[in-house]
Amino acid sequence: MSKPSVWVSLAVGLVLGFVGGRVSRPADAAGGGAEVRGAPSAAKAPGARQRPPVSPTVYKVPVDGSLAAGAEDALVTLVEFSDYECPFCSRGHVTVKQLQQKYGKKLRVVMKHHPLGNHSRARPAALAALAAGEQGKFWEFHDTLFSNARALKDSDLERYARELGLDVERWKKDLADPRLAERIRQDEALAMKVGATGTPAFYVNGRFINGAVPLEVFTGVVDEELGKAEALVKGGVRPTEVYARVMEKGVERPPAPAAPAAQQELPPQKVDVGNAPARGPANAPVTVVAFSDFECPFCSRAVPTLKTLEEEYAGKLRVAFKHQPLPNHPNAKLAAAASLAAHEQGKFWEFHDLLFANQRQLDRASLEGYAKQLGLNEARFKAALDSGKHDAQVTADASEGARVGASATPTFFINGRPVVGALPIDHFRRIIDDELKKSGVAAR
Template identity: 40%
Template sequence: MSDAKPETSNSRRSAASIAIAVLGFAATLGVGFYAGQWIKETWFVPAADLEEGVRFRADLRGDEPQIGPNDALVTIVEWSDFQCPYCARVSAPLKEAIADYPGDVRVIFKHFPLAGHAQASPAARAGWAAHQQGKFWEMHDLMFANQRALLDADFNKYAEQLGLDVARFDKDRNSSEANTAVDSDHKSGSKAGLSGTPYFLVNGHNYNGALPAKQWRQIIDYELKAVKVLQDKGIARDQIYAELMKDAKATRGGGGGAQGPAKRRPGEPDPAKTYKVPLDARPQHGPDDALVTIVEFSDFQCPFCSKVNPALEQVKKTYAGDLRLVFRQRPLPMHPAARDGAMAALAAHRQGKFFEFHDKLFANPSDMTKPTFVAYATELGLDTAMFELDLESAEHAQMIKDDEAVANKLGARGTPAFFVNGRFLSGAQPFESFAALIDEEKAKAQKLVDAGTPRGQVYDKIMADAEEKPGA
């Protein structure tokens, strides 16, 4: 015979009350969470700083990863780096915002691996390889979710997880086509005025940083208002972006003028201003009385420093006689052998062969060892005994430290960084970006000469009125 007591109506009501209370508490938590989110976004997220006026054109190949239709009314071109924490942070808010505008917004993704992120370039190539099998965005999400696991084995694991043909994926990510696509994206970012990631052109208006969803909605709404004006004029949806780009600028950066100054971080040099950049008898190509002086801060293991060299060669040929290029060392901490390369280049400079040695180092940045340096010295006909002594020179080590101190004072954090008659130009810029700034500064310098300043004193004259360092 059972001892269990029959369930009473009171006990049933009690259980039901508890269940209702639990559900009510959970609902309250849920409502409280969403209410809190609404309050936070409404009252504590500032309004977007909307860009107006000049639009800038992104170089598009047509094969980039894309979300949204080709006839979208708002086109967001994004440059990103898979090791950049801010790039990872912006992904969810951007997706959340564009979900509110089905069919009206498209996002086009372009790679911009930064020099300080060793695995960003391999990750970009892995993203490109996944795109060849229609799985870019899935790979994009996996790599941003696992920013500390971006080695070759990790990429193949992600490819297998996504059901890709791993052998094809492995071949594609190591192909010259992958390098070409990533380089193309990087070049387009430089032309668009990028100084950091994430960076965006929204119907040609520039924005950067990990913007919250609220600000993205405000930006999109602002662009949709401008688009409505075009639609009212009879412009078809699939022609809207092309219409906006008709009067867009091809390049952004290199200072003010019609393009306007680029946004910058605190302590970063303003491209519209002129800064005091000392020369200090550093390696130089071109005459002392050149009208335009470019001071370059560079790192022999930086891939972007290598990429900019063809543009610099074109600059030297185009402006021969009117331009000098002064090289200052900026070995970055993530390139452990770059300082050795700098020491070797300065040792070659002692014997008048800096730029010849410079070319050899950039041609083989993975081998920065003493035997290789000595082999280069032999090939260049240097006194190898003197060269080996100079490899350990305390004077050269101090020169590098002095160069780093100058770069820090000027706010030139990355490489390559350039100052054109004191005007800042950042990154692996194309020839056109250099030419635009050189032409502007050359015209100013010629006015000084016409007013009586000797050519050999032009740079000193410009520096006399220049700013010591960027403001906060």
């Protein structure tokens, strides 16, 4: 292929991978999203920047027991963060298959799961693939899912299990194994840490490739890394040690961006936690209060960001949740009340996670189903919804949100400092680090 045609392909790929991908990936370095009260469209953060398609930086991306296709002594390792419901991930999957065919034993592919909050079937599909892996059929199930990205209902997943000859009863039991859910959670946390906030994201011997870019972009990077790896082997490094040697010089996270001027101009507000559901020490030096809406897709994008921050700043960060159901979301207010009904039974955060994972299924019957799934007292839960006992708190939260300027969702207040939208995680880190510095506490 001539060089002009390569660049034409690259331009097309960037359009598909970046512009089109906004539907299927959470807010990343291209800017956060927020849903404005009474307005259905997203507001992009001013001054936001898009990460380049290929990074020269090497990131530390451990394999950590993730499922891999290829030998441990492969000189190049490609780690993929992907979502089975994301159409751009399906395109990337085709490219990965082409790479495997081209490079054979020289390439190892590692799959890590990054189901996005606005894809309600992505997490069940990931669990189903991992459950198939318990019977040695992960990659067969993985390929089947990408070939059927629009057919990921529970009945579809079970049908694929049967077609692949799995012991279906064992597979169903493994679906509920907390180990598999924890593996996905760890993958998500790693994705946020190394800057893979969108899908698909690839790391070729630690070098970040953003989105479903053309095959030529991948082969260029693989060839470069293959040359470096061969030089290491000639220098005495065992092939099985190449990836570890490369990781030694890697960085753990992207550099924090400068704060957008518009964000700097927003005045701090006094926002009390009050009786809002919260987790983290009550005396933590930094408190994040989120005003959110369970039906808002941008709010779901911020969920893995907050979870990653809670892990990184364990003991130093408290997170509280307040309700701001928007009028254009018909099920948001009922979902908010249902989460408080779960809260009075000690299961707010578990219910919170289920709601964000199933944003398209927030009707009364679905909410009752989630209560049953979590083992709540169903009669008590239904009575709380019937009586409307939690409506006053939802209304009070929304009123407070309006008072402090949280007219869009999600809006966060970090020690009172506003952050509007599902901005990149490093934006949050910068403010948290600044607040910790003020309190005389080491950041991380």
